[in-house]
Every structure is written in structure tokens, then in C-alpha cells.
Amino acid sequence: MELTGAEITIRCLQEEGVEYVFGYPGGAVLFIYDELFKQEAVKHVLVRHEQAAVHAADGYARSTEKVGVALVTSGPGVTNAVTGIATAYMDSIPMVVISGQVPTSFIGEDAFQEVDAVGITRPCVKHNFLVKDVKDLAATLKKAFYLAKSGRPGPVLVDIPKDVSNHKTAFEYPSTVNIRSYHPQVTGDANLIKQAAQMLLEAKRPMVYAGGGVILSDAAKQLTELVRLVDAPCTNTLMGLGGYPASDKQFVGMLGMHGTYEANMGMQNCDVLLAVGARFDDRVIGNVAHFNSVPRRIIHIDIDPASISKRVKVDVPLVGDVGSVLTDLIKVLKSSKQKPDAHKDWWKQIDEWRGANSLNYKNSSEIIKPQFVIETLHKITHGDAYITSDVGQHQMWAAQYYKFDKPRRWINSGGLGTMGFGLPAAMGVQLAHPGETVACVTGEGSIQMNIQELSTCKQFNLPIKVIALNNRYLGMVRQWQEFFHGNRYSQSYMDALPDFVKLAEAYGHVGILVEKPSDVEGALKEAFARKDELVFLDFRTDSTENVYPMVPGGKGLSEVILAEDL
Amino acid sequence: MRHIISLLMANEAGALSRVSGLFSARGYNIESLTVAPTEDATLSRMTIVTSGSDEVIEQINKQLNKLVDVVSVMDLSDGDHIERELMLVKVRAEGADREELKRMSDIFRGRVIDVSDRTYTIELTGAGSKLDSFLQAIDHKLILETVRTGASGIGRGERILKI
Numbered sequence: 001m002e003l004t005g006a007e008i009t010i011r012c013l014q015e016e017g018v019e020y021v022f023g024y025p026g027g028a029v030l031f032i033y034d035e036l037f038k039q040e041a042v043k044h045v046l047v048r049h050e051q052a053a054v055h056a057a058d059g060y061a062r063s064t065e066k067v068g069v070a071l072v073t074s075g076p077g078v079t080n081a082v083t084g085i086a087t088a089y090m091d092s093i094p095m096v097v098i099s100g101q102v103p104t105s106f107i108g109e110d111a112f113q114e115v116d117a118v119g120i121t122r123p124c125v126k127h128n129f130l131v132k133d134v135k136d137l138a139a140t141l142k143k144a145f146y147l148a149k150s151g152r153p154g155p156v157l158v159d160i161p162k163d164v165s166n167h168k169t170a171f172e173y174p175s176t177v178n179i180r181s182y183h184p185q186v187t188g189d190a191n192l193i194k195q196a197a198q199m200l201l202e203a204k205r206p207m208v209y210a211g212g213g214v215i216l217s218d219a220a221k222q223l224t225e226l227v228r229l230v231d232a233p234c235t236n237t238l239m240g241l242g243g244y245p246a247s248d249k250q251f252v253g254m255l256g257m258h259g260t261y262e263a264n265m266g267m268q269n270c271d272v273l274l275a276v277g278a279r280f281d282d283r284v285i286g287n288v289a290h291f292n293s294v295p296r297r298i299i300h301i302d303i304d305p306a307s308i309s310k311r312v313k314v315d316v317p318l319v320g321d322v323g324s325v326l327t328d329l330i331k332v333l334k335s336s337k338q339k340p341d342a343h344k345d346w347w348k349q350i351d352e353w354r355g356a357n358s359l360n361y362k363n364s365s366e367i368i369k370p371q372f373v374i375e376t377l378h379k380i381t382h383g384d385a386y387i388t389s390d391v392g393q394h395q396m397w398a399a400q401y402y403k404f405d406k407p408r409r410w411i412n413s414g415g416l417g418t419m420g421f422g423l424p425a426a427m428g429v430q431l432a433h434p435g436e437t438v439a440c441v442t443g444e445g446s447i448q449m450n451i452q453e454l455s456t457c458k459q460f461n462l463p464i465k466v467i468a469l470n471n472r473y474l475g476m477v478r479q480w481q482e483f484f485h486g487n488r489y490s491q492s493y494m495d496a497l498p499d500f501v502k503l504a505e506a507y508g509h510v511g512i513l514v515e516k517p518s519d520v521e522g523a524l525k526e527a528f529a530r531k532d533e534l535v536f537l538d539f540r541t542d543s544t545e546n547v548y549p550m551v552p553g554g555k556g557l558s559e560v561i562l563a564e565d566l
Numbered sequence: 567m568r569h570i571i572s573l574l575m576a577n578e579a580g581a582l583s584r585v586s587g588l589f590s591a592r593g594y595n596i597e598s599l600t601v602a603p604t605e606d607a608t609l610s611r612m613t614i615v616t617s618g619s620d621e622v623i624e625q626i627n628k629q630l631n632k633l634v635d636v637v638s639v640m641d642l643s644d645g646d647h648i649e650r651e652l653m654l655v656k657v658r659a660e661g662a663d664r665e666e667l668k669r670m671s672d673i674f675r676g677r678v679i680d681v682s683d684r685t686y687t688i689e690l691t692g693a694g695s696k697l698d699s700f701l702q703a704i705d706h707k708l709i710l711e712t713v714r715t716g717a718s719g720i721g722r723g724e725r726i727l728k729i
Contacts, residue, residue, distance in 0.1 A: 118580060123591045127634040130579070147634065180729065181576060181637040306628035309621070 026073025028100025052424035054084020059425030075113030090415025126154030151184030207270035212239030213277015219323035242404035290556025390446030420449030504536035598716030
């Protein structure tokens with residue numbers, strides 16, 4: 001029996017076990033939406049803006065090990081989706097985006113709602129396809145899912161012209177994929193693993209630096225075992241939080257621009273550094289020359305060879321899946337007769353740095369401190385919530401003060417830094433985990449970048465808790481202007497803010513205004529007690545609070561500004 | 567340093583723009599780029615002449631390998647290789663210049679492949695530097711048009727770029 005391209009598209013999604021498609025209909029995808037209508041296996045979540053569809057698919061993927069799926073129409077549908085796609089690309093999130101395209105005979109004629117989707121998305125996808133013949137559709141979608149989740153994951157776009165979704169062909173979903181030019185290396189080189197093990201055994205001041213690769217590879221267990229085995233302090237990047245339990249005594253906190261003093265000093269002063277699924281990003285190691293000015297040997301595990309020795313020269317490159325390489329490394333370490341030294345002096349030094357208490361802040365009984373809100377949030381949710389965030393100061397405070405013990409609980413846009421990510425991402429997370437607690441930590445700036453999604457949340461009964469740290473400023477911009485631009489707060493004040501409580505109510509949700517520190521805990525308790533409702537908490541926080549510690553852009557990791565320095 | 571990178575890639579629509587897009591997005595130099603199908607109709611062979619530090623060249627190789635359409639990559643400059651470029655030059659050939667241009671073309675082992683009353687079109691093959699020398703050797707005022715293909719390269723002996 002022959003099926004239309006639209007039927008094939010839906011059948012492929014069913015074959016892939018897709019539970020939710022996040023999308024927005026339009027002319028070029030009408031046949032596909034018609035087929036969606038006729039079945040129930042694949043559920044569609046109607047967002048209010050295509051950017052949110054992609055972020056929701058992204059949040060869904062980050063909080064599970066599955067591929068997120070978004071469906072958008074041609075032209076503005078796909079251009080609106082680009083920010084979401086780029087966000088997923090920067091953080092290596094497995095995702096398939098299906099976009100409609102004008103009919104093949106119209107392509108290139110500047111047809112209504114025509115845009116070169118493959119061209120526009122090329123620099124921010126792992127790969128993309130324009131399907132010109134319905135006969136290629138099933139195989140292309142199979143490839144898209146395979147590419148999205150294998151190797152270093154990433155978004156894949158499949159552009160389907162309207163006529164292709166209406167043409168018929170025999171349907172057979174391929175059981176395997178073979179792309180002759182694509183063979184990601186999964187297992188690490190045995191000799192190099194031995195070298196790495198030896199280096200770790202001989203280290204006097206070992207340090208483990210673990211990033212988002214640990215989360216993506218579901219390797220938190222292996223990481224924890226290895227860190228304990230080599231008796232090293234462990235730091236996580238912003239993307240890696242939860243990859244190592246924050247409450248463990250070997251954890252030294254997040255590193256980087258707003259990392260703890262002990263994490264950054266440990267990075268700078270270790271003699272053997274094991275980097276696991278991390279990429280020595282500029283926000284993580286600061287000034288490369290400054291970082292390189294101290295000798296240390298570096299072992300780097302990453303599935304993407306291009307991530308290795310990109311910014312920092314590495315001594316032992318271990319290309320492979322993080323989980324697989326860690327498992328092999330643990331085996332070699334365990335079978336070795338040599339045992340790692342007890343790094344007594346090193347731990348003494350680490351504890352001295354810890355003594356700087358770099359996350360300390362002065363709480364107030366007059367004005368709500370944003371850090372206090374996050375600490376209380378952690379307490380009320382027993383550290384067990386899924387926390388999404390937007391971008392800015394609130395994101396850093398959430399990363400610093402919500403101590404993540406489990407992977408896939410911390411959902412944020414690390415690489416691209418996309419404001420407007422938090423709420424739609426929380427929708428994806430909540431749909432993936434219906435009974436779980438999901439909170440979106442945001443600011444009054446970020447939340448307004450996708451606030452229309454409060455409507456989607458109502459339609460799909462998503463009881464997300466929006467924790468808005470409302471300081472009436474684009475706080476991170478304000479902070480940089482205070483530090484580096486002579487207190488000239490150019491365009492960083494948020495004037496004419498809406499009444500968020502009324503706004504939440506207008507969308508059919510609950511809104512709570514919190515203005516006093518003494519009300520913080522009660523408000524949070526009330527919000528989380530409302531298990532079936534979305535609650536928007538508008539916390540009026542200290543508008544002059546800054547994120548500390550801070551390694552200014554272009555500076556080295558040890559050139560840090562601590563709160564007490566000012 | 568100058569490098570000449572050869573690669574095989576799937577003969578798919580858009581494959582060329584993935585490579586050229588990679589170079590512009592990451593700020594790598596392209597001195598020249600040539601591409602044409604191979605004996606296997608599903609594959610194209612591309613030769614890119616680029617320059618950069620060792621670190622940059624290492625990244626270029628890795629990033630090219632990462633492209634899903636790219637099947638294999640070889641930095642020809644890592645070993646013995648042969649490099650050739652084709653140039654077509656149209657020159658004003660009148661009076662005494664006619665004889666002189668023919669002579670220069672012979673010296674450089676070029677061939678006159680088109681003749682009119684007032685012009686010659688000369689075909690010349692060789693390494694880029696040889697083509698440069700020819701252009702410098704003839705009277706600059708006589709050059710009407712120059713067309714160069716950019717370098718193509720191949721490894722010497724058993725150095726072969728295959729799937």
C-alpha cells in the first residue's frame with residue numbers, strides 16, 4: 001500500500017517512539033497536521049511561538065535521554081525556530097526539527113512563506129536535509145534521528161516541501177542506517193587509556209573537570225566512581241551540574257566566570273587535569289594564555305575530536321563516548337597494582353581555598369536577596385526538582401545555590417545563552433515527567449521573552465512553578481555596566497513592567513507577589529502545595545545584588561573578584 | 567603556513583556550501599577551492615588551499631572530518647605530493663608582440679589554443695608559482711583576461727585518498 005509523505009512522516013515518528021511533537025501549524029505543513037489529527041500515538045503540543053516549540057522539545061530531550069521533536073511551517077515558522085535550533089546546537093542536544101517548505105516547483109521563486117531553511121540553519125545544525133522526493137523521506141527521517149542522537153548529539157533539520165508531503169510511495173521504515181562518511185568513535189583507545197590511568201595514579205594534585213558530556217552520555221555513575229577512585233576534587237561546568245553529586249565532599253562546586261574560588265584555584269594549580277565531556281569554553285577557563293602559564297598535564301575525554309586541543313593543548317586525547325571511556329579507565333585503574341597517593345597536602349590546600357567561602361552573601365531581613373530565594377527553593381523542594389532557567393544573574397544564582405545531586409535536573413542554555421529558554425523548556429520537562437516538580441528560575445527580563453507560553457501551560461495543564469527574581473534590571477548587563485562601564489546603566493533598567501500577578505491570573509494561573517524576606521519560604525511552600533496549578537511567584541529582589549565570585553572576561557581563573565573585595 | 571587539503575565528499579546538493587560555510591563561519595582562510603566529480607559518481611573531490619598556524623590547520627582537518635557529507639580528508643602538505651593548476655590567459659597579440667608571446671609561451675611549455683587577428687589565448691599548466699612567473703614574464707599591458715582553476719593536488723606514489 002502506498003502512503004503519502006505526510007502519512008510517512010507520522011509513521012516514522014511512531015516508529016521512533018516519539019511521544020510528543022512540539023509545534024505550530026501553517027500552510028506548508030497542513031498535510032502533516034492532517035495526519036497528526038487522525039492518530040493518537042504521537043501527541044502534539046501547540047505552542048504560541050515556534051521558538052518555544054524548539055525550546056520545549058529541547059527541555060524534553062535534556063531531561064530524558066530521548067530525541068526532542070519540533071514541527072514548524074515554512075518561512076517565518078522556521079526562522080522563528082532558528083534561535084531554538086542554535087540553542088540546542090551549542091549544547092549538543094539531540095533533536096529533530098521538521099519544517100514545511102513551499103512545493104518543490106515553487107522553490108527559488110520567492111514564493112509566499114518561502115525561505116531557504118537548509119541554508120539558514122546550516123551553521124547551527126549537526127546536519128540538515130531538504131527532501132525533494134517522497135521516496136527518500138523515510139530513509140531521511142531515519143538518518144535524522146540517528147544523527148541527532150549518535151556521536152556528539154545535536155539538532156537535525158528535515159525540510160519537507162508541501163508537494164512531497166502529499167505525494168505517495170510505498171512505506172518501509174529502514175531498520176538500520178549506514179552513512180558511509182559518519183562513524184563516530186565510541187570506544188577509547190586502549191593504550192591512551194592506560195597512559196591516562198598511569199598519569200592519574202602518579203598525580204600529586206589531580207583535578208577532575210566534568211561538563212555536559214557526562215549528562216548527555218548518562219555517565220554520572222561512572223564519573224562518581226572514578227573521582228572517588230583517584231581521590232581528586234571534582235568540579236562541574238554550568239552544563240555538567242548534577243553530573244557529580246553537589247553534596248559530596250569531593251565536589252568543589254561549579255567553575256568558571258562565576259565558579260567557586262576552590263574550583264577555579266584547583267583548575268589553575270592542579271598537576272594532572274582530567275577533562276570529561278567539557279570543552280575548555282571561554283566562560284570556563286577564562287584567558288587561555290593565563291591558564292597555560294602554569295604547567296599541568298591534561299587528559300581530555302570527548303566524543304568530538306574537534307573539541308580536543310581546540311583552545312587548550314591536551315597531552316592525552318581520549319576520543320570516545322564519555323561513559324564507555326570512563327568505564328574502561330576505571331577497569332584499568334582497578335586492575336593496577338599501584339594505588340593513587342593519598343593527596344593529603346592537596347586536600348589541605350583545597351580546604352584552605354574552600355575557607356574563602358566564596359559563595360557567602362549577606363542576607364537581609366529588609367530586602368529579598370536572590371541567593372536566599374534559591375537556597376529556600378532548594379530546601380522546600382529537597383533538592384529534587386527539575387530546575388530550568390533563563391539567562392542572566394538568576395541563572396548563575398540557580399547554578400550556584402541549587403545543589404544538584406542528580407543529572408538531567410538542571411536545564412539551561414549554557415552555550416548560546418538564550419533568554420526566553422526557561423519557560424518553554426520547563427513545558428518539555430513537565431510533559432516528560434508528569435508527576436515531578438518543575439520550577440523555572442527566571443528574571444523579569446527573560447520571562448517576557450516567551451511569556452506567551454503561559455497560555456500553552458494552561459491548555460496542557462502544566463503545573464510549572466515560575467520563580468521570577470524580579471530586580472527591575474537586566475541584572476547581568478547592569479552588573480557589567482557597574483564593573484566595567486562606569487555605572488552607566490545604558491538600557492538595562494526594566495521600565496513599565498507588567499503586574500506579573502495579574503498577568504498570571506489573566507492566563508488562568510495563580511500569581512503571588514513576594515516582597516519581604518520573611519514571606520519567601522511561606523510563598524514557596526504555598527506554591528509547591530498547589531500541585532496541579534501553575535504558580536507565578538514574583539519575588540521583588542535586591543536590585544543592586546551582583547553575582548560573585550567573578551572572573552572578569554579575558555582574565556585568568558585566579559584573577560577573581562570576591563564579594564568581600566568590594 | 568600554506569596547506570593543501572584534499573577531501574572526498576558525498577556528491578549531494580549543498581555539500582559545497584557546507585564546506586565553504588565552515589570556512590567562513592570559523593574564520594579560516596581559503597586561497598583557492600576546486601571541486602569536481604570523481605570516477606565514482608557519488609563522490610566529489612575537493613582541493614582547498616588554505617593557510618594558518620598548526621593549531622588552526624589541525625582544527626580545519628577535524629572540522630572538515632566532522633561534516634556528515636565529508637567521507638575522508640587528507641592534508642597533502644603532510645607528505646610528498648604533486649600540485650597542478652590550469653591557467654588560460656588571453657593576451658593582445660599584435661605586431662612584434664605576436665612572436666614574443668609565442669616564444670614566452672613555448673618557454674613555459676604553454677600552448678596557444680585560440681588565435682584571432684589581434685589575440686592569443688594561451689593554456690598553461692603547473693604549480694601556482696610557475697603560473698605567477700609567466701604572468702610576470704610577459705608585458706603586463708598585453709594581458710586581457712586571466713582565468714585560473716586554483717590548485718588540484720594528488721599524493722605521490724602510494725599516497726592515495728580513497729574511502
